[in-house]
Amino acid sequence: MNEEQNLKSLSQSDIQVYLQFLIEVLQATRNSNGDAQVVYLLLAANTDKTNLILAEILPRFVSAVLRKVPTGTVQSLVADIVTFSDLIQQFPLGNKASNMEVAIAGYKIALSIYTRKDFPVEWAMTQNNLGATYRNRILGGKAENIEAAIVAYDRALTIYTHEAFPVDWATTQNNLGLAYNDRIIGEKAENIEQAIAAYDRALTIYTREAFPVDWARTQNNLGIAYCNRILEDKAENLEQAIAAYYRALTIYTHKDFPVDWAMTKNNLGNAYFHRILGKKAENLEQAIADFNLALTVRTREDFPVDWAMTQICLGNAYLYRIIGDEANNIEQAIAAYELALTVYTHDAFPVDWAMTQINLGSAYSKRILGEPSENLEQDIAAYNAALTVYNREAFPVNWAMTQSGLGAAYCYRILGEKAENLEQAIAAFNETLTVYTRDAFPENHAELYITWEVPIKMQIILI
Incomplete structure (x- = not known):
């Protein structure tokens, strides 16, 4: 069935197929006590139905059912819906974006029954899960989704207090840290400080002795926040990040937690890629080693999205590698990026x-x-491709960065009319400066002038 269809376009027989599937999957969820293996087998056989239509049908189906069943059955049904929502948001097959929308629909249904007054604990749990789904949501605006996640986590914390529910409080603090680390709205520096503070709060409960796995997970998240930190000394922040990752790896071993080990190795590689202290060449070799280790677990077959992400990281490390043949390193980088694009497609990601x-x-x-001329054409094509997604309204900083790269490519372009190429370069740089203003991005603003004003003027003189 076409993903672009909507509920109004379906025949009654089509709707009945979806309704029957919902009944089957909720029954399977209940009968198996939420066993992922059981439910995922059913979902895998019906990926054509785990789509946006299902997200639209689910609340209508439940609304109709709730009017016909006794109160006790309502609570049981809602519990099944929450469990199903938990499962489908993590379901690895089908369309990830649609799976998330189905989960959000399920949680919103639950919150219409699980009110804060009558079911405070269930309400808080569902708010926490809704927050996690919004944080990872693909559809909708990223900034708005993260704000929705923060709101949900903050609501959960009105019930999940340190005194009454210390473990749930710590879990939600960790999740809140993740949301602030990714937050787009507000001051970036302040958001990261909020993330670090949330992780530190979680670690007052998540100790290595009492909760080793949760402690390791939070250490990994803390490492990410220190990698991204803007305030304080950058070099010291990266050392803090590396230390946090190594702490996580004392629990996340390859033998016991291969997936988490690979994730942390990937993050450690990123920290070494950006590291300021130590010798740059050695740091990049360590980064490449960590990325390659991560790829022994993050295979394309088993973890395609993680594999693609690590390929990008590996490509970055090869692009700036100091040791080895420079030409070969760049070829390695291009190969890694092109591998990543076999998973990171325009439609899916x-x-x-x-x-x-x-x-x-x-x-x-x-x-x-x-x-050289063909390489520059490929360069221009890649930046123009990026601009089909990065627009000024939704991604102003990324849009400006792409415009800057495009301007550089046109400045040195070999094919085409030189004067026209320079006009394109100037236009792209001027677009960049609408975001990279002297007040908002003083370093980027200054760098753009220093880097390109003289080359462009020299090129104009030579025409």
Whole structure:
């Protein structure tokens, strides 16, 4: 069935197929006590129905059922819906975006029954799960989704207090930290400080002795926050990040937690990639080693999305590698980015696809092998591709960064009319400066002038 269909376009017989599927999957959820293996087998056989239509049908179906069943049955049904929502938001098959929408629909149904007054604990639990789903949501605006997640976590914490529910409080604090780390609205520096504070609060309950796995997970998250930290000394922040990752790896071993081990190795690689202290060449070699270790677990077959992300990280490390042949390193980078794009497609992962296009464009701009003119054309094509996703309204900083790269490519373009290329370069740089203003981004603003004002003027003189 076409994903672009909506409920109004379906025949009654089609709607009945969806309704029957809902009955079956909720029954399976109840009978198996939420056994993921059982429910996922049924979902895997019906991925054509785990779509946006299901998200639209679910509340209508439940609303109709609730009018016909006794109160005790209502609570049981809602519990099944929450469990099903928990499962489908983590279901690895089908359309991830649609799965998230089905989960959100399920949680919202539950919150219409689980009120804060009558079911405070269930209400808080559902708010926490709703927050997690909004944080990972694909559809809708990223900024608005993260705000919705923060609101849900804050609501949960009005019930999940440190005194009454210390473990749930710590879990929600960890989740709140994740949301603040990803937050787009507000001051970035302050958001990261909020994330660090939330993780530190969680670690007052999540100790290594009492909750080793939760402690390791929070240490990993703390490492990410320190990697992204803006305030304080950057070099020291990265050392804090590396230390946190190594602490996590004392629990997340390859033998006992291979997936978490690979995730932390990937993060550790990123920290070494950005590390300021130590020798740059050695840090990059350590990053490449960690990324390659992560890929022994993050295979394309088993973890395609994580595999793609690590390929991008590996590509970045090769692009800036100091040791080894520079031309070969750049080829390795291009190969890694192109591998990532076999998973990060425009339709399935538009934002990740766009970022990978930028990385690919950067690699082609530095490429030594191949025809220089063709490399620059590939560079321009990649930046233009990224701009089909990165628009000024939704992604102003990424849009500006892409415009800057595009301007650089046109500045040195070999094919086409030189004057026209320079006009394109100037237009792209001027677009960049509408975001990279002197007040908002003083360093980027200054760098743009220093880097490109003289080359453009020299090119104009030579025409």
